[in-house]
Amino acid sequence: MTVVPVANSLLRVAVIFVLVAISVFAATPTVADDLDKIVERGRLVVGVKEDYAPFGFRNSEGTLVGYDIDIARAFAETIGVPAELVPVTSANRLQKLRRGEIDVVVATMGDTRSRRELVHMVEPHYYGDGANVLLAPGSGISDWADLRGKTLCTIRGALWGRLAEERLLIDTIGFNTTRGTSLALRAGHCAGWLYDEVNLLNELRSGEWEGYEVTLPTRFILPWAVAIRKEEAGGRLDRLLGDLLAGWHRDGYLQGLERRWDLPPSPYLKRARERWTERDDTEQHVCRRDDAGRWPLSCRETSLVTSEGRRDLSGMALLLLETTGLDVSVLYDPTDRSIFLVGLGLTAALSVVTVILSIVLGVVFGWLMHRRVPVVAPLLRIGCAVLRMTPPLLQLYIVFLGLGGVVLALGFTLDAFTVAACVLSLYAAAANAVAFCHASDVAAKRNGALRFRLSDIRAALALCFPALMGNCVNIVKATGMASTLALPELVSASTSIIAEKGNDGIMMNLLLLAYFVLVILVIQAFRLLERRVTAP
Amino acid sequence: MTAAEIAKILAEWTPYLLSGFGWNIAVSLTAMAIGTVVGLLLAVMRDSSVRGAKSGGNVLTAAMHVAPTFVMLFYLTYMIPEQLEIFGLHVHVPVWLKASLAFGIAVAGFVSDNALVSIRHFSNGRVPEALLFLPSWTNYFLIIVMASSTASVIGVPEMVYRARTVIGAVDQIGFLFWAYLYVMIWFLVFSILLTMIMHLLRNRLTQRTHGLPRQDETDLGGIP
Numbered sequence: 001m002t003v004v005p006v007a008n009s010l011l012r013v014a015v016i017f018v019l020v021a022i023s024v025f026a027a028t029p030t031v032a033d034d035l036d037k038i039v040e041r042g043r044l045v046v047g048v049k050e051d052y053a054p055f056g057f058r059n060s061e062g063t064l065v066g067y068d069i070d071i072a073r074a075f076a077e078t079i080g081v082p083a084e085l086v087p088v089t090s091a092n093r094l095q096k097l098r099r100g101e102i103d104v105v106v107a108t109m110g111d112t113r114s115r116r117e118l119v120h121m122v123e124p125h126y127y128g129d130g131a132n133v134l135l136a137p138g139s140g141i142s143d144w145a146d147l148r149g150k151t152l153c154t155i156r157g158a159l160w161g162r163l164a165e166e167r168l169l170i171d172t173i174g175f176n177t178t179r180g181t182s183l184a185l186r187a188g189h190c191a192g193w194l195y196d197e198v199n200l201l202n203e204l205r206s207g208e209w210e211g212y213e214v215t216l217p218t219r220f221i222l223p224w225a226v227a228i229r230k231e232e233a234g235g236r237l238d239r240l241l242g243d244l245l246a247g248w249h250r251d252g253y254l255q256g257l258e259r260r261w262d263l264p265p266s267p268y269l270k271r272a273r274e275r276w277t278e279r280d281d282t283e284q285h286v287c288r289r290d291d292a293g294r295w296p297l298s299c300r301e302t303s304l305v306t307s308e309g310r311r312d313l314s315g316m317a318l319l320l321l322e323t324t325g326l327d328v329s330v331l332y333d334p335t336d337r338s339i340f341l342v343g344l345g346l347t348a349a350l351s352v353v354t355v356i357l358s359i360v361l362g363v364v365f366g367w368l369m370h371r372r373v374p375v376v377a378p379l380l381r382i383g384c385a386v387l388r389m390t391p392p393l394l395q396l397y398i399v400f401l402g403l404g405g406v407v408l409a410l411g412f413t414l415d416a417f418t419v420a421a422c423v424l425s426l427y428a429a430a431a432n433a434v435a436f437c438h439a440s441d442v443a444a445k446r447n448g449a450l451r452f453r454l455s456d457i458r459a460a461l462a463l464c465f466p467a468l469m470g471n472c473v474n475i476v477k478a479t480g481m482a483s484t485l486a487l488p489e490l491v492s493a494s495t496s497i498i499a500e501k502g503n504d505g506i507m508m509n510l511l512l513l514a515y516f517v518l519v520i521l522v523i524q525a526f527r528l529l530e531r532r533v534t535a536p
Numbered sequence: 537m538t539a540a541e542i543a544k545i546l547a548e549w550t551p552y553l554l555s556g557f558g559w560n561i562a563v564s565l566t567a568m569a570i571g572t573v574v575g576l577l578l579a580v581m582r583d584s585s586v587r588g589a590k591s592g593g594n595v596l597t598a599a600m601h602v603a604p605t606f607v608m609l610f611y612l613t614y615m616i617p618e619q620l621e622i623f624g625l626h627v628h629v630p631v632w633l634k635a636s637l638a639f640g641i642a643v644a645g646f647v648s649d650n651a652l653v654s655i656r657h658f659s660n661g662r663v664p665e666a667l668l669f670l671p672s673w674t675n676y677f678l679i680i681v682m683a684s685s686t687a688s689v690i691g692v693p694e695m696v697y698r699a700r701t702v703i704g705a706v707d708q709i710g711f712l713f714w715a716y717l718y719v720m721i722w723f724l725v726f727s728i729l730l731t732m733i734m735h736l737l738r739n740r741l742t743q744r745t746h747g748l749p750r751q752d753e754t755d756l757g758g759i760p
Contacts, residue, residue, distance in 0.1 A: 140704030149631065149691020169613055169631075169690060389678075389727035391685035392759065394696060394720045402713030431757050467757065474758035477604030484689060491610060504614040512603070512611055519602045 034229065035079070035236045038103055043081050046072040047088035047102040054261035055108045055127075067261045068106045071126055071226070075104065078244055094118050097227060104228055104241070111225040111301065120233040122241045123300055124249060124276065124287075125223035128268025131160040132218055133192035134185065134200045137211030141191065143486065144168055144216055144499070153181045153190035160194050163220050167499045170194075201264035218267050219499060223301050239293060246287065246295075249276035275299060298334055327503035330510070336497050343493025344514060350421055350489065351476045351518060357425035358475060359468060362432025363457065369433060370440035370450070370460075380433065387430035393481055395423050400485050420482035428475035432468050439464035462534045469526040476522050477515070490514055542714050549702045556698035557722060559632065563687055563694065564680040566636035571643020572673070578644060579651035593648070600645030605760050606686055608638035613690045635687035639680050642760035646676050664744040671738040678730050682723065683759035695719050 038044050048068050049056030056066040064085045076083035086102050093105050097119055110129070111121045133152060135141055141150075147170045154161040156174030164170040173190060175181040182203070185193045193200065200214050226245070232238055248254045249272050258269060276299070278286045287299035297314065317331035329336040365384065369377045387395070396419065404414045440450055440460040450456040461468070480491040488496075494511040498504045581593030612634045620627045650672050657666035688697035699719045703712050 138704065138707045140700070140707065145689070146700075148689065149693065149697065386724060388758075389682075389731070390720045390723045391682045391696070393685045393688070394716055394723065397696075398713065398716045398720065402716055405710065405712065428758055470757045473601075474760055478606060478759055480604060480606040481686065491607065495610065498614070508611045508614050512607055515604050515607050516602055519604070 033235050033237065034103055034232050035240065038079060038081060038237075041081075043084045044072075044076040044079055044104065045084045045086055045102045046075070047086050047093050047096055047105045047107055048072055049089075049107045050087040052108050054263060056106075067127070067257050067263065068108060070257050070260070072104070072106045074248075075106075075226075075241060075244065078240070094227070097229060100229075103237075104226060106226050109224055109227060110222040112222075115227075118230070119227040120230045120238065121225035121227055122238055122245065123225070123295055124242065124245050124272065125225050125301065126245055126248075126254060127224040128221050128266065128272070129224065130197050130218035130221035130268070131163070131194060132197040132200050132214050133194050133216055134203060134209065135192045135213050135215065136185065136188070137213075139191060142215070144170075144219060145484075145495075147191060150191040151189075152192050152194040153184045154194040155181055159222075160196075160220060163502070164194055167502050167504065168219070198264060198266065205264065221268060221500075223268065234293060239289075242295075246276055249273050250285075297332075326506060327501055328506055328510075329497060329501045329503055333501075336501070339488070339493045339497060340490075340510075343488055343490040346417065346482075346487060347479055347490040347514075348518065350417065350424070350479045350482060350487075351522065353421045354424045354428065354475050354479065355472045355522065357421065358428035358432055358472060361425060361429035362468065362471075363436055363461070365429060365433035366436025366440060366460075367457075369437040370444070384430035384433050387427055388434070392424065392427045392478060393484065395427060396420065396481060396485060399423050416482065416485040416487040420479075420485055420487055424475055424478060424481070427478075428471050431471040432464075435464040435467035435471070436460060439467075458533060465526075465530055465533060469523070469530070472526065473519060473522055476519060480515075537708055537710055542711065545706055545711070546714065546718050553695055553698050553702065553719060553722070556693060556695035557726075559687075559692060559694040560681055560684045563632050563636050563684045563692060564639065564677060566633070567639035567643050567680050567684075568673075568677055570636060570640035571645075572647050574640065574644040575647025576651050578648035579655055582648065582652055583655050597645055597648040600641050600648070601760075603641055605638050605642050605683055606689075608641055609635060609686060609690050612638050631690055632687065632692045635684070635690060635692050639683055642683075643676065643680060645760075647673070664741055668738070668741055671734045671741065674730065674734045674737065678727055678734075679757075679759055681726065681730075685723070686759075695722065 048064060049066075050058055050064055052066075054066050056064065056068045059065045064087070069085065072085060073083050086096070088096055088102070088105065088107050090107075090109075093107050093109065094115065096102050097105050105119070106126070108127075109115070111125060115121070133141075133147070141147060147168065149169075149171075151171040151173055152161075152164060154164075154172045154174055155178065156176055161172040161174055164172055172194060173184070175184055181193055181195070184190060197214070197218050203209060204212065204214060226241055228237055228241070245254075249269075252273065255265075255269050255273060258266060276285070276287050280286050287295060289295060314332035317328050321327050321332075330340045331337070365380050369380050369384075371377070399422070400414060400416065400419045404419075407414055440456075442463055443456070443459045444450045447456075447459065450460065479489065482489050483491040483495075486492070490511060494507045498507050501507075578593045578597050581589040582597070584590060613631065616629050616634055616637075618629060620629050650669050654666040654669040657663075684692075684694060685696045687694055688700070691697070693701075696716075696719060699715050703715050706715075
């Protein structure tokens with residue numbers, strides 16, 4: 001008789017176990033998440049700004065309106081509930097979200113790695129702002145590099161000032177207010193006003209800045225994100241909001257909002273629209289979720305992407321960044337990688353072309369000088385002396401900028417690569433010509449008169465080989481100067497990656513390493529050649 | 537713009553440009569000073585019979601020959617913070633000093649090689665031959681002055697940098713060419729003067745060395 005209760009209780013346990021198991025299995029896909037809670041509660045609670053026009057502010061009736069508010073209401077409408085707007089500040093928006101007081105943050109929030117530690121940023125981003133410079137009339141500045149060594153006015157404590165000093169080597173002076181900054185610019189205390197691009201474009205539209213201009217490419221682009229709780233990452237709410245935002249980039253809804261709130265056309269939104277409407281060969285969007293629900297890497301702001309357990313090279317590079325702070329962005333960011341590889345290719349190509357041209361021209365000029373050809377030889381001597389006794393940087397400027405203007409008037413444009421290759425080749429050829437002429441003189445003294453025969457040239461080449469090699473190694477080392485002609489070679493590539501990522505330590509060492517390898521390869525090539533030239 | 541107008545503007549700006557050339561000289565002399573001290577140390581290391589010092593000197597010298605000064609300008613500018621803390625002391629590192637350091641590396645490589653030759657001449661009692669180091673050193677100074685124009689890219693207000701400022705201030709089409717050409721002429725005049733001094737020095741020395749080969753024609757091998 002004692003068996004029955006035991007069996008009964010065993011049966012009861014089994015039934016409960018099975019029921020629990022069924023409920024667990026069955027409930028897994030529909031476990032109550034934020035989306036359920038929102039629907040159940042009957043409203044979407046969104047944290048928004050109330051003091052940041054035109055993104056989140058109160059109109060004359062006291063109602064919250066703005067770019068961000070429209071996005072918040074559109075979210076709620078899609079979910080099918082009304083939106084409850086809760087004013088937040090930059091200081092408390094993340095805490096309120098983490099404590100569960102609000103479901104979503106749409107409050108002019110820039111997406112940064114440190115904020116990603118606290119909350120989940122929905123991708124794609126819904127807006128992007130960056131820094132630009134309001135330049136005084138006739139500043140002559142056409143690139144950020146022109147600002148090196150100059151001073152910019154900025155608002156004290158703003159992120160841009162620090163970034164400009166660290167990454168772009170530009171000095172800044174900080175003023176407490178917008179007004180103070182603009183007065184300092186008008187008084188000529190600085191070359192320009194460094195500030196949020198949107199605000200500067202608004203200043204320009206005010207009509208008070210006659211002749212001033214905002215013409216530089218946007219720097220330090222900071223995308224703005226919609227944030228949800230970290231636990232919701234990859235969940236239904238995340239996907240819903242992400243899909244909505246992607247759709248709004250594609251159909252131009254976000255750019256429509258921009259116009260509605262009278263914002264100047266943001267380069268960020270324009271670029272985002274191009275990115276999200278691009279289609280591949282199968283007519284599908286290039287930017288579409290993979291099986292795991294992730295957007296492709298090329299569609300995301302790679303400066304913010306995390307390793308997320310990826311095992312490939314880019315995943316490892318990201319893991320390195322997350323654990324040690326070492327940012328080898330050329331390994332995980334396709335944009336940085338292509339910038340760097342293009343730079344490497346251009347520098348290598350420039351080196352090869354310059355070395356070959358400088359030797360060929362050097363031998364020809366040197367020979368003409370050696371033969372004392374009337375008129376030509378004295379002219380060449382003077383030309384070589386001038387080339388060797390003036391800075392090659394000035395030679396580049398004079399040909400590219402000075403003659404470039406003349407050529408432009410004739411309807412041609414000078415290509416930076418061609419100019420750099422020609423000027424640097426001629427500069428090295430001048431030194432090579434003098435060395436070759438000298439060697440020919442010595443060889444002639446030794447072997448009797450030289451003719452322009454292969455064996456005679458070889459004899460002279462063998463004599464001046466170390467000098468030629470030294471000159472060529474130096475010209476390869478000087479190829480970086482082409483960066484001053486805005487050629488996107490290795491030095492330009494490295495500094496522009498630093499400007500966006502701030503990984504100056506990594507990039508500078510990578511740049512130096514690349515040059516070390518390049519120079520050593522050139523030396524090795526010359527050693528191989530030397531054996532052939534000096535062989536009997 | 538007429539030739540007279542261009543000449544007038546250039547004359548007006550000449551004091552400003554020439555004070556920029558003062559920076560070229562200052563940066564170059566500092567680079568020569570730093571590089572010579574380091575290079576001499578390296579040469580002494582390479583001349584010593586201690587194996588570690590010898591190979592250490594060789595490797596460092598080779599590395600200094602490979603490092604491009606233009607790249608080193610950027611490297612040092614980014615890698616050395618503006619405020620350096622040494623033993624609790626806050627030292628301000630101005631950008632021109634970073635440029636001097638970048639050029640100083642090339643100078644050290646050059647001095648290391650040439651001083652080694654001179655040290656060996658000297659210890660064999662061939663003093664005039666050892667002194668040939670001086671014209672070569674002067675020649676290298678000239679090369680560094682040419683190279684110092686590249687310090688403009690990191691914001692040292694030397695002559696080329698100032699030429700750009702003048703071009704911006706004048707803001708006339710066609711002026712750019714003449715401004716850069718004018719600056720180039722100043723570099724050329726300086727080079728010719730220094731080369732003449734160097735030849736004089738070398739001729740004096742070669743008279744005493746009884747026909748040691750004159751190499752001055754092949755010395756200017758481009759900026760390092």
